[in-house]
Amino acid sequence: MKIPPVKGTRDFYPPQMAVRNFLSDGWKAVSLRNGFVEYDGPIFEYLRMYQVKSGDEIVEQLFHLTDRGGRELAIRPEITPTLARMINQQINALPRPIKWFSMPRLCRAERPQKGRLREFFQWNIDIVGVDDVLADAEVIFCTLDYLRSVGLSSSDIIAKISSRKLLAALLEHVGVPHDKLDGLYPILDKKAKLPGEAFVEMVAGVVESSQAVDKLLALMEVHSAGQIKDIVPDIAANDIAQAALDEVHQVFDLLEAMGVGDYCRFDMSIVRGLAYYTGIVFEVHDAVGDLRAVCGGGRYDNLLRDFGGPSVPATGMGMGDCVLEILLRDRGLLTEGMFKRKMDYFVACADSNLRPKAMEIVARLRQSGAATEFSYKSANLGKQLKAADACGARHCLIIGQEYSTDKKLVLKEMASGTQSLVNESNFLEKSAFIQ
RNA sequence: GUGGAAGUAGCUCAGUCGGUUAGAGCACCAGAUUGUGGAUCUGGGGGUCGGGGGUUCGAGUCCCCUCUUCCACCCCA
Numbered sequence: 001m002k003i004p005p006v007k008g009t010r011d012f013y014p015p016q017m018a019v020r021n022f023l024s025d026g027w028k029a030v031s032l033r034n035g036f037v038e039y040d041g042p043i044f045e046y047l048r049m050y051q052v053k054s055g056d057e058i059v060e061q062l063f064h065l066t067d068r069g070g071r072e073l074a075i076r077p078e079i080t081p082t083l084a085r086m087i088n089q090q091i092n093a094l095p096r097p098i099k100w101f102s103m104p105r106l107c108r109a110e111r112p113q114k115g116r117l118r119e120f121f122q123w124n125i126d127i128v129g130v131d132d133v134l135a136d137a138e139v140i141f142c143t144l145d146y147l148r149s150v151g152l153s154s155s156d157i158i159a160k161i162s163s164r165k166l167l168a169a170l171l172e173h174v175g176v177p178h179d180k181l182d183g184l185y186p187i188l189d190k191k192a193k194l195p196g197e198a199f200v201e202m203v204a205g206v207v208e209s210s211q212a213v214d215k216l217l218a219l220m221e222v223h224s225a226g227q228i229k230d231i232v233p234d235i236a237a238n239d240i241a242q243a244a245l246d247e248v249h250q251v252f253d254l255l256e257a258m259g260v261g262d263y264c265r266f267d268m269s270i271v272r273g274l275a276y277y278t279g280i281v282f283e284v285h286d287a288v289g290d291l292r293a294v295c296g297g298g299r300y301d302n303l304l305r306d307f308g309g310p311s312v313p314a315t316g317m318g319m320g321d322c323v324l325e326i327l328l329r330d331r332g333l334l335t336e337g338m339f340k341r342k343m344d345y346f347v348a349c350a351d352s353n354l355r356p357k358a359m360e361i362v363a364r365l366r367q368s369g370a371a372t373e374f375s376y377k378s379a380n381l382g383k384q385l386k387a388a389d390a391c392g393a394r395h396c397l398i399i400g401q402e403y404s405t406d407k408k409l410v411l412k413e414m415a416s417g418t419q420s421l422v423n424e425s426n427f428l429e430k431s432a433f434i435q
Numbered sequence: 436g437u438g439g440a441a442g443u444a445g446c447u448c449a450g451u452c453g454g455u456u457a458g459a460g461c462a463c464c465a466g467a468u469u470g471u472g473g474a475u476c477u478g479g480g481g482g483u484c485g486g487g488g489g490u491u492c493g494a495g496u497c498c499c500c501u502c503u504u505c506c507a508c509c510c511c512a
Binding site for chain 1: 504
């Protein structure tokens with residue numbers, strides 16, 4: 001009986017695994033050089049852990065199960081609750097600042113579509129315990145540091161940055177009642193996807209004052225922090241709004257100083273779904289805008305408290321592998337050559353009587369650290385050289401009549417085709433393996 | 436969960452009006468070539484035509500159901 005792969009999953013054959021490793025190796029390297037340390041948690045948690053912030057609707061989007069002890073569990077759809085749980089458990093013992101990264105495998109029981117599968121990997125970086133906007137800027141910098149390192153330029157991607165705090169203050173300032181805010185965020189978040197009229201209609205459905213709606217709509221069109229004064233001239237009189245605006249300016253100044261200003265743009269329409277975020281928020285999109293967000297993040301100062309811990313500020317980012325891979329492929333940044341197998345040596349045995357000697361040399365090369373391969377077939381040298389080429393060997397050692405008569409090995413450099421005779425003991429002893 | 440499109444070899448696809456034993460390219464294996472690789476030529480293996488049911492003398496082809504994939508919606512932590 002033939003059993004198919006499960007909907008929304010991927011099989012990682014060696015070529016796909018090479019791509020996956022390329023992504024995660026990059027994530028890891030950039031995390032480490034930005035001062036983050038790696039952590040991970042269990043692949044499942046109590047189901048209720050995911051209901052804390054998102055309610056019961058989320059249960060339908062989760063793979064959940066009941067174990068034999070009657071515990072309601074769920075495969076993790078995100079790692080932030082696990083992060084919150086782990087940090088809360090040791091909050092007083094962890095050295096500050098807490099800068100952690102992870103690359104968890106996550107599952108969500110959603111319908112697969114472009115850039116979204118039911119099983120995926122997501123790079124997460126979080127800074128916990130720092131309320132300074134320096135941390136927000138660092139998270140954004142680290143994100144761009146990675147994206148830049150894989151070859152994406154400011155003409156390929158754009159980091160859209162806003163502030164939840166600023167948005168809330170301005171909305172209230174222009175007359176949106178405080179209790180309408182949570183209902184408004186999901187609508188504002190959809191602005192880019194809705195036709196203009198439908199968006200206005202939805203906003204008007206929540207906000208009664210037409211004057212407030214007009215101001216709100218004007219604010220959503222703002223694409224630089226400096227323009228806000230044009231729409232809200234008396235912003236300086238509002239301490240909260242002014243403070244939030246100052247933070248935004250600071251973040252942009254920092255990102256400019258760190259050399260990634262080209263990638264960054266203020267965009268009031270970046271809201272990020274639910275009432276999760278409390279300060280700076282951002283998303284990275286492809287410049288053309290035909291893919292879903294490459295990543296998203298922001299400040300969430302209440303989350304640890306909501307998970308039963310002390311009130312500790314935090315800011316972070318999550319980046320999935322699916323959209324990223326589509327984007328990199330689209331821009332020609334994933335090429336065959338990047339993933340070609342590379343071996344240092346191929347040992348060809350041209351005389352089956354010398355097979356034990358060939359295997360001894362293979363073993364010694366491997367022990368010395370040289371990636372070494374050989375063929376199970378003896379004698380047919382043409383086949384073996386073909387195999388050497390296929391595995392990407394830089395050098396081929398031929399063991400044949402020269403060995404039988406003079407204890408010499410033929411060392412062939414594959415790229416140039418040039419070959420030379422080397423003395424077996426010299427070659428192996430001086431470990432002058434050309435790698 | 437809703438809607439649209441598509442499933443033929445490992446991959447990309449052809450397959451006429453329903454008619455004999457389902458094809459091509461690429462990939463893979465082998466030979467040409469028993470001491471010299473990437474090229475070329477020749478040959479070979481590989482198919483539940485996604486699955487099930489129906490119509491028919493006869494179904495890859497027509498009808499129904501189902502599964503999967505892709506695209507859009509809902510949602511997006």
